[in-house]
Structure formats: structure tokens, C-alpha cells
Amino acid sequence: MQEIFGLIKEKAEKLFADGSVNRVLGWKKGETEYDRIPSVFESAEELEEFVYDGFCAANLSKYLIRESREDGKIAVLLKPCDSYSFNQLVKEHRIKRDNIYAIGIDCDGKLDIDKIKAAGVKAIQSIEENGSEVIVHTLYGDKKFNRQDVLLERCLCCKGKDHVSGDEFILAQNRVDTTVKDRFEDVRKLEAMTPDERFEFWRSELSKCIRCNACRNVCPACNCIKCVFDNEDSGVAAKANVDTFEENMFHIIRAFHVAGRCTDCGECSRVCPQHIPLHLLNRKFIKDIDELYGEFKAGADTETKGPLTDYRTGDAEPSLISDRGGSN
């Protein structure tokens, strides 16, 4: 990504220089080798700290809800998968498209620091990305990884290398495809289990939830001004895992509220401090929608009606679910 890092930075500097934007939304180096902070750069000088590498995983489109309402034009860097969220937000009129200069940038898959650490890596001093290799230097010695093995879960079933929106694109010459599996593979695995096995699986996963609300707050589709779970009168315990019911309810309702709008950007699973595979809930809805109401890719464009704001007179009846085979 080194080649396009230079190009992006150059482009951003140029945009500042010719006054076409007054801010650039990108990533900044954090305190550790792998910390990348979503940041608004307000001048060419501030771009000193700009970075684009394997750890710049954050989807920046949600910040546009706030930033596109500020004065002046803002340039935003969108990876291919982020461009879907971007489109969806434009469709929902949550961001002001006219105030944004969208730059589509190349992505060769993002790295998962937790996968690296899970291999027993401690006291990291520096990380080197070298083509298909990732080399981690630590106080206790070096460790070499195959890049493909330490990619984020979502990158293993990448939605594709093509942007669905953008005013300009900065792409690498050799584009890497990281896809190794179908994105519904894990959903199908769960569907094949018995209801009790599925219940056990989700119970053990959801019981880890600490109710930090990171999944909700990072989600570009969760853009309500006031969330139902923040409503004092709703009677939900939004701040603690007081009860198994509350855990189930939060995640069911959250997934339902973004159904038909979720672009499967995978941010929810990435930020979850407990590594709950939340994307499997969203993908279930996506899979059902595809199967029942025809293929639908949220964010693929800015016009098509979403599946839950649309209907056909001949739609399947809900009894379809209870008539499914298997126990219960």
C-alpha cells in the first residue's frame, strides 16, 4: 500500500492547496504500532501524521453525518466496502453529498491485531508489512505471519475491489483479492445446526456482551438521532448485561433495525471488545432478504427502495418459517 499511500497524501495536499476542500477525513497514527485513529485533517501541515496501511480498517463514512454539516467541503477516503455505507447514507439523506469530495482508495485487506496477538505476540515494537508477509518485531523476538492468516474476518469474504461511488479513485497497480470464502458460509453452518445447538451457540456468544454499545455507535446504519435503547422510557437496561433476555433483545432488535440497510461493512464485529460475531446476525437478514425478496445489496446505489420499505403482493407468508423442516 506504500505506493498509494504517497498518491493519497499527494492528492490531499493538492486539494488543500487549490482550496477545493478545507478538511480531509482520513486516519492518523496512534500510540501503538497498530493504532489508527479516524481523524479530520484541517491543513496540509496536519497531514504529517496521516497514514494509510493495513491497520486503517475504520469505516469513515459515519463521521460524515457530523462532518458534512460543517462549513466547507470535506474530502473523505473510502475503501471499496466503505463506499457502500457511503451510498446508503446518501440514500437516507443523512449526509450532505454536495459537501463531500469522495476519494475511492484501494484496499488489499485489513489486518486484525487481535489475530496477531492471539498467536501469543506480546510487547510489539514495530510491524512490517511486506507483500504477502507481516513481520512483527517484539521485545521477546520477531514473528512472521502470512498476511492472509491475520486479515480481519470481513476481508476473507470481501465484497469486491470496486467502489460503488466516489468522485475520484486512487488504485494500486496490482490489486490483491483476499476473498477465500463465501460470506454466507458461516450462516449456512449455523442454519444446519439444530435449534438447541443454535441457541447454545448464540447464548454463549451473546452472554459475553458487556453492553458497551460500540457495535451500535460504530455502525453507519445505526444513525438515528436518538436510539430506541437510549430512551429512558423504553424500559431496557441499556447499560448492563443484567439478564440473558436483555442481551438477546438488544442484538435481535439492533440487527432488525439495520436489516435491509446494513451493507455488511463488518465494523460491528471488528470493534466488539468481546469478539462476538455480530456480522452473522446481519448476514442472516441479508441472506433471507436475498432468498425471499430477490438479491439486494444495500448501498449498491442511491435510488433502489430497500426491501423493508417495499413489498410485492405475492410475497412469501410468515408461515414459511414455521413450516420449515426440522424439530420444533
Added chain:
Amino acid sequence: MNNELIPHVGVITDIRQDTPDVKTFRVNSLQGGKVFEHKPGQCAMLSIPGVGEAMFSITSSPTNEEYMEFSIKKCGCLTDWLHQLDVGQQITIRGPYGNGFPVDTAFLGKDLLFIAGGIGLAPLRSVINYVRHYRDRYGSVDIVYGSRSADDLVDYKEIIDEWMNEDGFNVYLTIDREQQGWDGHVGFVPNYVKELNFDTSKTVVLCGPPIMIKFTLAGLQEQGFSKTQVFTTMELRMKCGIGKCGRCNIGSKYVCKDGPVFRCDELDELPDEY
């Protein structure tokens, strides 16, 4: 061990509709008498189980041996519910919380000037009545009280019947806009205070909406009052009342424990986050 978070049960023995949106509730313990003793300016956590719990200033004077009173304006979830209650309803109550006004130190022997706006009279009422009770310990008392309209003056009857007739008490009432049947002063409190041009040796107790406090304080300073003479009482969201739940802080001070009464110069040393 005494558990601070477990409340007492109290019973509402009287409800007075003071203004269209303010009611004064009289609360007794189940055995009669007061649920606990308090100092002027202190607060208590009232709650309707299932609805919520919130901090209210105790408006009755500690010298009242029979009951406690709370003047409550209807403005949120819990207060809406409180306003629907009838006499005889039990509620839970815990406290007293906060430091209260320095009636035994800074106020002693001083000429006092009370300035209140709207429901801001509630926390001052306990001090005013305390001062009436121990009349000889304090100098003259001036009370400036303003409200949106004549109907919004809290405790109007007590003001007219008792405070105005008290020896050494001067009460000045004002309302924001002209109103039929009102022959008193019309105008905002900060301006009225300026017009009245009080002697700058007085100790001031100030409470009301933030915007009123801001302008009144500026006016007082213009007239030569120092911030060290002005006391005010604060309110922020509270859950525990004992300085542990962590939300009512202004800088390093907790309103529930270190406040709610602050001297205005103390507030200057704190972040303006209230």
C-alpha cells in the same frame, strides 16, 4: 450498618397547587413527624418506585418540627408522576444530602439579600423561614422574587401573609410581563435588582434559572458586590446523592456532596460545566 441507598418510606400528607406547574408536597414519616432532620439548603432524594429517583431541595425550614415540604415543578418524567399523586400516597425518601447554606457561619449577623427567580425560590424558602425563626441572629432581610407571571409566583400566600409582615423584611416582587390585575413591578429580576440599588455590604443568596443567575451576578458585580458575598445553589443530574455515582461533578467537586451551595467565587475556580 446503615445503608445509604435504601430509602425510607414517607407519606404525602398535603398537596398544595402553588402555580399551574408547581405543587408543594408535604411529607411525613409513617409514624408522623419528619422522616429526618436537615439543614437549610439541603436536599433529599425522592422516588416513586418504578418511575425513578431524583434530588429535590427541602423547601420547609428545619425549624418546622412537624413535616417536610418539597416544591416541585412539573418538567420531567418523575415530576410528571409526582404531580399525579394524591394525599395519602407513599413515596420513598432518603437524605439529607449536601452541605446546606452557611447559616451558622457566613450568614450570622449579616444583612441578607435573597434573589430568586421562578422555582428558584424553593431552596431559598427553607433559609428564609429559618432566618425568620432565629430573627435575632441576622440583620435585615431583603427578598427580590420574580417570575414569568403573577400566577407563577411560588408560595405567594406565604410571601404576602407572612414574609411581608415580618419585622425587618422587605419583599420585592416582579413579573416578566404586564398582566391584568398586577399592580406591582414589571421587569426581569436582574434589572430590578439593579434598580433597587442595594447596599453592597449585604450577603446575597441567589437562585433561579442559569440565565437569570448569570445576569444578576454580573449586575451585582457592577454595583460593587464581590463574588465572595454571593451564594448560590446548583442542580445537576444525580443518582446516588453521596458523591459516588460520578455524574454531578463540576470539576473536582460533587454537587450532591460538596454542594449544592457554592460561594460564587468558588465556582470561578471550577470549570464552567453546569
Added chain:
Amino acid sequence: MYYKMKVEKLPELYALIASEKALYLPIEQAGAVEFRKWDESSCVRLDCLNTLKSAKGVFLPQSENLVAFKTEGKNISVIDNSETAFPFVIFGVRACDARSFDILDRVFLSDPVDTYYKTRRDNATVVTLACNEPEETCFCRNFGIDAADPAGDASAWIVDGELYVRPNTEKGETFVSRLSQLLEEASDVEKLEAAKQSVRDILGKLPFAELNLDRFKGDNMLDIFHDPAWKSLSESCLGCGTCTYVCPTCQCYDIKDFDTGSGIQRYRTWDSCMFSDFTKTAGGQPRPSQVERFRQRFMHKLVYYPMNNDDIYGCVGCGRCVAKCPVSMNIVKVIKTLGGEKK
């Protein structure tokens, strides 16, 4: 006085402790290591440096029942249905978490005492475990914590396949005396001291080993509060509660009522000053945007808490927030930016 035993005997040790008291250990479940109650089927992970949530949950659970109410007509009856206390041992607490107990003590044991917390605290024996392989996110050293020699009622070390234990308090002495059938007196203390030293060497080499905290003191409160850097620091903050919920020293809580259908259960839960409703009232919001909320959290840890508590910082440098923040915005960045180390 040090005692020791072979690491292989740890399951026996657990069983022996658990035969008398409840035992909490870092235990893995569904891939997440937390302090949980031990039983024979538990997967103990003493090698795990930081549990995801800190050990504070043992004393201040994420949610706990305070009191219940039954209403009948206009009458209310109060039912004290908080959990009954039982003596327990918490084993494997790291030095940073052990310090966090002191920080929480100053809040919950100061007058008026929090009964729920105090009961648990009184019933607990804290056995700490020294760190062998600190991570790059660790910065406990800045707060005068020695990860190689942790505090607690008793301290433990694992060196070369042997567990060393040293009682520090009366509770610790009792704890060790009950384990006499497994422990023997350790004569090779030099080996242990050498191991401690090598850990200290590593601690000194970690990237955040030397943070400059000079600016964070009460005299600078307003100066820091009004620092323009807060705006850019907070702009990426999502307003989630991850940092708060993994933090060993965050102690803010909320009290809520739940209508069970047969009565009202009043419970308390952890709360976060990062949440938008934290200070919201019907009358207004003193912290209207994320800038103020973000500032509050770090001001509390680095300025307000020390002002009220003899200059002890409200951070122990465990590094959980560094590792877990979804946008990598953490206290180290705040210290470095406001502390003047970088602009």
C-alpha cells in the same frame, strides 16, 4: 517469607481453596477470559495478562440488585434483597488491578460507606500474580506500580514451573496457612529476585514506560480543561462505553428501576460518562457534545481524582482501553498530547 509449590499442583491448590471459600480466577469461556467463579470444569488462564473486564467486577458487579419495592394501593414496602455476602478468594489479580482496588476504596469506603462494596471487600482475600511478559500496552510503571512485585493480601509469582507465594497481610497469612499441605518454604529467593529484575527491565523498555505526567495536577485544572486539544482528541470518539467498561478504576454507576410485574427491583449498573444520557436532565445537558464527555473522563482520571485523593491518579496503566478502544483513542494519547510530549 516466601512459600512455593510446583505449578502442576495448581488444580489441587484451586480445589483446596474452593473447599473453604468461593474462588475467583481468570477463566476462559467462549474465548473470553474474565474473573469467574472456579469449578473443576473451568479453563483457568493464569497466563492471560489482562482479563477483558477488569477484576473490579468482583467488588462492583456490572449490575446488582440494591433493594426492591412492593406497592399496594398507596402503600410501599421496602424489601432489602441484596445478595448475601460470603467469604471468597480472588486469585491471579495483576498489580494494576490490585492498585485499582485502592482507588475504588477511596470512593466507596469514604463516608458515607457503600455497604454493598464494603461487604464484598471485607469478605475478600486478594491474591495477586506478578506479570512475566508485560505487553506494549502496559504503562503501570508511570503510576508507581511494580508489576513484578504486586500488592494484595498475598502475592504470587510463577517462575520456572514453580509458584511462589508471599503473604502480605493478616488475611494473606491465613490464606497461606490454610494451604500448608501444598506449600513449602522457599529457600531459593534469589532466583525469584532475579526473575523480578528481568521483568522490571522489560517494563522499562516498553513504549509507554516513561510518560510525562507533570502537567496533570490540581493547579492546572482550568488550564487543562480549556486546552483546545480536547476537540481534536475527541473528534473520533464514538461515545461508546468500551473504555469505561474495561477500565479497572471507572466507578460511575446508574440506579434504575425494573418493573418485574410483581414489584419493583431497584438495581445499579455501571454507567459511562461517555454516554450521551449520563448527565442529561429534563432541564438541560451540561455536557452537550462528545467533546465535553470525552474531556470529563480523562479530567476525572488525571486531574479531579488526584485533587480529591492525595494526588493519586485515577489510572493504573493496565492498558485495557489502549487495546480495546474501537478508534484507538486512549489515555496514553491524551497524556502525551496534553502533557506536551507531542503536539
Added chain:
Amino acid sequence: MPVKTTENGEFKPLIVAFCCNWCSYAGADLAGTSRLSYPADVKIIRVPCSCRVNPLFILRAFQRGADGVIICGCHPGDCHYTTGNYYARRRMTLLFSMLDYLGIERKRTRVEWVSAAEGVRFSEVMNDFAKHITELGENKKLEDLRCKKSLD
């Protein structure tokens, strides 16, 4: 918590039925005036339209002790608001599929279309649903223990 067993120890399910004001509620009314029987444990909640039923309502019902939840609305094409039930149909299909995915018994929830004239059908639907729920037994997977425990 309502008592869920009869005197001889049989399980009596608690069923919540969300009925649309225009068709199904009138259908229930007709069932009543026609003296048709359906289980007394069916608690009807009247909603303006079947699409008023928010997924939260259904989960809330389970939380508060329901063993089965049924949503009744006008037949597709007959909605008082023209299209409400079409949306409800999509939503409920997806929600039920999600509940199934989480391992919750898929027969605990149902959608039925009952018109104002179908008093007989209403009673049949309720009897049939109650029978199924009785077979499934008590709702355990979506229960809220706080609502089941005694407070003291």
C-alpha cells in the same frame, strides 16, 4: 407472574394476540358474539394495523411471560391503510426467521390473516395456536428471569 398450571397440574400457556383494529379485532368480537369458544388465556392487544407491531412488542410479550405471540391482521390486499399488512408480512417473516436462527422455537410466533367476518376462523386459529403452544410448553429461551423470581 400469572399462574400457568391448572389445578391438576396441566400447563396453561399465556398467549398474546396482537389484533388489527379493522379486521381481526372485529373478527374476535364476532367470535365472542357468536359464542364461539377460544382459550381464555389468549390476551388480545388491539393495534391500529398489523404493521404497528414492532419487533420489540413481541419480545416484550415474551419477557413478560407470554408463551406464544400471534399477530392478526386484515387479509393481504384488504388493509384499511391499503398496504400496512404487506409491510408487516415482510417484517414478521424476517423477524421469525431471525428468532429461529437464534434457536428459539419457530412455532411460538405466528401471523394469521383474519377478516371482520371470520369469527369462526378467529376461534379456530386461536384454538389451534393454543394447542401448538401447549405442546411446546413454557417459554424458556426468551424468558426474563427477573420477571419470574419472587422479590424477597
